[in-house]
Amino acid sequence: MTLNSNPGDETEFVAIGLRLAEAMNIAIESWLSHQLAVRLEASGRANDDTYQRAAQLAAETAVAVAAQIQQLAATPIDLQATTPLSIVRSALQPATALLSDSQVPPAVRDSDDVARFPDDTFGLTPASFADIDLELASVAVEWGAAKAWLHKQRHGAQP
16 A cells, blocks of 8 residues: 555455465465474474474465465455464464474463463464564555554444
């Protein structure tokens, strides 16, 4: 969204959502590949087959997340039941399973992380998009701001 665009315009909101999906597709694959590789290397349990499976899984996850974000972007805001970050978080279960199947020891996590993300055995869950990629975070903030503006335009200020 540029300063001259109308953040309350539905077409612009959908366009931002599609840019977010594209940015996700690019950022998630490299981020998840890196996260898996670091955990596999640290465990000493990695082999070429495991790395190949991890890379393939990261690519599949990126495509799936991008597709879900595209669907979310095309959904009217009043019908959206999730958020882009929730989509990313829910897509990490196969990566957790891969690490578990590879007998990687669980991550040491603080009590806040355990409380917020109890199923995140390996500490994969990003707290924000900035944990994945700063460019992705920028587009996600732009999408969230446009959504908030559009919602306010439609429904006015809530008491």
